[in-house]
Amino acid sequence: MTAENTENEREQPLPHVPDTGGDESRDDDVGYPPVGGNRSGSGPRTDSDLKPITYRRRSEGPDNKDAYQTNEECRCGCGCECDGGPDRETTNASPVSVDGGTRPSNVDGEGNLTNLEFTPPSEGKSQDVSEERPDRRVQVPEGVDLDTPDYSIRGEMNDIEEPDDKTWFMELDAAVIDEGRCIQCGTCIASCPSDSIGLGDDGLPKLVKMCTGCSLCWDFCPRGGLRYERQWKITGGDDNVNGAGDPITEFSAKVEEAWRENAQDGGLVTSVLIHLLEAGEIDGAIIATESADEPWKAESFLATTPEELIENAGSFYNQTMxxxxxxxxxxxxxLPEKDPEALSLALVGTPCEIEGIRALQDFEWDYASQEDGIRAIxxxxxxxxxxxxxxxxxxxEQLEAKRGIDPDDIGKMDVLHGDMLVYDRDGEMILQEDIEAFHGAALKGCDECADFTGYCADLTVGSVGSGDEYSSVIVRTEQGLKAWELTEPDLDYHDLExxxxxxxxxxxxxxxxxxxxQRPFDPDAPRFIEYPEHAGQYDVVLNPHESQ
Structure with missing residues (x-):
């Protein structure tokens, strides 16, 4: 390569670098950082400070399409004018195109695409670089508390108006739960088609994932959108409103079995369930059992054997959801090897729980994870x-703190003739007091209930109306009559006293x-109450998300 060629090469403008118009256009008052050497200071830059820059240029001519010229003065083989000696490492750089980029490996000299060569993966060897179990790799970082977002997030939704026909869990929360009116029946949890409602640490319903606004939790709540007195007539007919309703028959009865000693009153509930189970009418019964951690706290339990039913005989005085x-x-x-869709279960509960299950069963909606259980009752x-x-x-508070009764010493509790009765584990009475003295411990929402006798149930059982050791039994439906007829041969019974x-x-x-x-009591009104109507009657916030 001649000196003339070298000079011409230096005069080639660099790719994508605007032409400055020569040294005449340079502002001599502007300082430039040095390109090479140990120049210091910020004074004007002179030509002596500049180091020539060269780049490799493709040779002209059809026979040299893939040939690249380099500066003959370069000693390292890359085309620069370095002073590198023979000991400097030589690099085999990819050819540089005129625009400064390298030619892709799958483009030939003619500019045609060729096939890429891929490195095949190793065979018989895991490509997984983590030794952690798959279900443990992505976890909540330590110290980070992830909780359900509060309702304020709805206030950031670009002022989107809420559809008139949607009612959200936040409405139920504001009108019932926050107002202390929740009766802990669990109907809202059962009704949710997206399984968005769970149970909080305080034993109350809680939103556990995003609410869809389907309105069902509101519609089926006996203290919210469900006009429970209307459900009485829908379930039992027009006469099922006055007095104790419209029963088929009524008895005072007790069980002649040794296990009745630990049962409530005459032991009727346990006996009926045992006979239904042994006759193959049911696969199990949802009843209450005592918590393993907290004495005399009831929890929901599915009993599938007579032994489990007898072991859990007796009553508790808190809801089990x-x-x-x-x-x-x-x-x-x-329930091993049982088809969930073919299950048959019995449910023992308070009147409000029975109202809830009847209302849920009246509709063919899909209740998600609770669907099979609802249909099985x-x-x-x-x-x-x-x-x-x-x-x-x-x-x-009432028994332990105020009256000094250790919960572990309680063997039985009962409410009879208007009194709260508490017995120790030897059967000795340790407390008899007017039930009204415990009103502060009662669920506030219970005051709104007018259903003492369980109008919507197949059978109603209690102590009122019968003497000691007997249970009062009200048979209301054909299903209830079938259960009674299965149990009756093993009972000591007579007409209701x-x-x-x-x-x-x-x-x-x-x-x-x-x-x-705070709303009209009307068994003939529509079954469901709209939230705006309820909000006006109970003086609660109409749009709770706007107040967050």
Missing amino acids: ALGNLNVDQWAEQ DYTIALMCTKNFNYERLIG DRSAIGRLQSWDKKKAFESL
């Missing part, structure tokens, strides 16, 4: 009930409800 425990997957161990037994209690307030006692307590319960309800 029974309808929130209808996901049959959680009972898989008790073929027998319902209601326990006569004027009120239920908050566990912490009844056991912890005092029907008027049940009627009086039912009337008292209704009077209390009429005083507490």
